[in-house]
Amino acid sequence: MRYFDQATETMSRERLAVLQIEKLQTMLAELWGRNAFYTDKLKKAGVGPDEVRSLSDLSRLPLTTKHELTADQAAHPPFGTNLTYPPEAYIRYHQTSGTTGAPLRVLDTEESWDWWGRCWGYVLSGAGLTAADRLFSAFSFGPFIGFWSAVEGARKIGAMMIPGGGRDSPQRLELMRESGATALCCTPTYALRLAEVAREKNFDLHALPVRATIHAGEPGANVPATKRRIEESWGAKCYDHAGASEVGAHSFECEAQPGGIHIIESEFIVEVLDPATAQAVEPGARGELVITNLGRLGFPILRYRTGDVVQVNTDPCVCGRTFARFQGGLLGRADDMITVRGVNVFPSAVENIIRRFREVDEFRVTVHTMRHMDEMDVEVELVEDADPNTVAAIGQAIDTMLAFRPNVRLVPRGTLPRFELKAKRFHVQRG
Numbered sequence: 365m366r367y368f369d370q371a372t373e374t375m376s377r378e379r380l381a382v383l384q385i386e387k388l389q390t391m392l393a394e395l396w397g398r399n400a401f402y403t404d405k406l407k408k409a410g411v412g413p414d415e416v417r418s419l420s421d422l423s424r425l426p427l428t429t430k431h432e433l434t435a436d437q438a439a440h441p442p443f444g445t446n447l448t449y450p451p452e453a454y455i456r457y458h459q460t461s462g463t464t465g466a467p468l469r470v471l472d473t474e475e476s477w478d479w480w481g482r483c484w485g486y487v488l489s490g491a492g493l494t495a496a497d498r499l500f501s502a503f504s505f506g507p508f509i510g511f512w513s514a515v516e517g518a519r520k521i522g523a524m525m526i527p528g529g530g531r532d533s534p535q536r537l538e539l540m541r542e543s544g545a546t547a548l549c550c551t552p553t554y555a556l557r558l559a560e561v562a563r564e565k566n567f568d569l570h571a572l573p574v575r576a577t578i579h580a581g582e583p584g585a586n587v588p589a590t591k592r593r594i595e596e597s598w599g600a601k602c603y604d605h606a607g608a609s610e611v612g613a614h615s616f617e618c619e620a621q622p623g624g625i626h627i628i629e630s631e632f633i634v635e636v637l638d639p640a641t642a643q644a645v646e647p648g649a650r651g652e653l654v655i656t657n658l659g660r661l662g663f664p665i666l667r668y669r670t671g672d673v674v675q676v677n678t679d680p681c682v683c684g685r686t687f688a689r690f691q692g693g694l695l696g697r698a699d700d701m702i703t704v705r706g707v708n709v710f711p712s713a714v715e716n717i718i719r720r721f722r723e724v725d726e727f728r729v730t731v732h733t734m735r736h737m738d739e740m741d742v743e744v745e746l747v748e749d750a751d752p753n754t755v756a757a758i759g760q761a762i763d764t765m766l767a768f769r770p771n772v773r774l775v776p777r778g779t780l781p782r783f784e785l786k787a788k789r790f791h792v793q794r795g
């Protein structure tokens with residue numbers, strides 16, 4: 365079993381809690397009086413930096429929302445006031461995709477950028493990668509942070525990084541072959557897209573020495589049917605990972621693949637709250653992930669409401685790590701849950717059903733209301749020479765699992781959009 369930092373990853377949970385509180389205290393002392401955004405928030409909450417003595421004091425600290433951060437940047441353009449140091453201390457600029465409102469700009473100092481790299485070191489070592497690996501990044505580099513930090517992670521473990529930007533899918537496959545890539549880093553969607561292109565070009569993916577695919581940028585590698593599809597297509601093990609520009613790369617899947625992702629608890633404190641009351645749920649219950657990062661002092665985040673729904677499992681993992689894990693990965697986003705005829709559905713549940721059908725290359729789901737009734741339209745693109753009964757079988761499978769019958773329709777190949785980053789396959793149209 366590979367570790368990035370074995371001593372930390374296998375430390376007792378009691379020691380881990382001590383480490384967390386020490387780092388939190390250091391962070392609060394550092395930002396107090398320097399970081400205007402958090403100094404102001406702490407003063408309003410009536411908490412001084414010396415008053416947090418154990419993890420049970422965490423609930424006295426104020427929560428942070430994305431809206432607060434973007435509103436602060438709008439009021440104090442361009443970077444807002446969540447900066448602990450003067451502008452010249454920062455060396456990296458990134459921003460969120462802005463799919464839900466204005467993008468949030470995030471800055472990193474030399475020190476915090478190094479921290480991002482270490483967090484990705486856990487992700488890559490967790491997937492069993494070593495200095496002998498060659499990691500191919502099938503991505504064109506823009507202001508999205510995810511793949512940049514993967515580059516830093518590869519450097520931390522001494523792996524060779526092969527950038528795959530500025531070229532189309534067939535050229536990327538060719539570059540992977542020529543360079544002897546052993547691992548692939550991209551979105552789950554794009555791993556399937558590359559597999560689709562390989563099939564069309566008679567390019568044998570199984571002839572590549574790729575042994576691991578590591579995913580960032582969107583969920584999918586935690587959807588069992590999608591994960592299986594990626595593994596079968598590539599003849600490699602598929603690894604999930606989760607993070608966010610606002611907080612950092614916070615969790616990763618280990619080689620034991622226990623059906624969840626480990627939280628890098630030496631660098632993050634995780635809480636699970638009831639989204640309605642903002643109170644902690646019972647241990648092991650589902651709720652909203654609220655996260656505090658401990659190593660990004662230049663752009664710190666205290667108790668950030670991610671909107672992600674998670675369930676934390678602290679049982680020992682066969683890999684030997686004591687880091688708790690999110691059972692099933694990020695289960696969905698609280699605001700993504702759709703209600704169809706009274707049934708609450710996460711998009712990932714629908715994806716898991718559709719991806720079980722090997723003939724499906726791409727799909728799009730639209731939920732709308734017709735004559736006061738919820739309807740779900742599913743458009744599918746199938747592989748060449750697919751069994752014509754597949755369309756009806758998908759409708760039946762969704763009906764069986766979710767207790768409503770969607771309208772499944774076959775569309776010609778190439779109709780539906782393809783994505784490199786942040787696939788959007790679910791649409792809700794309600795008048």
Ligand SMILES: [Zn+2]
Pocket residue numbers: 618619620621622626681682683684685
């Ligand atoms: Zn594990």
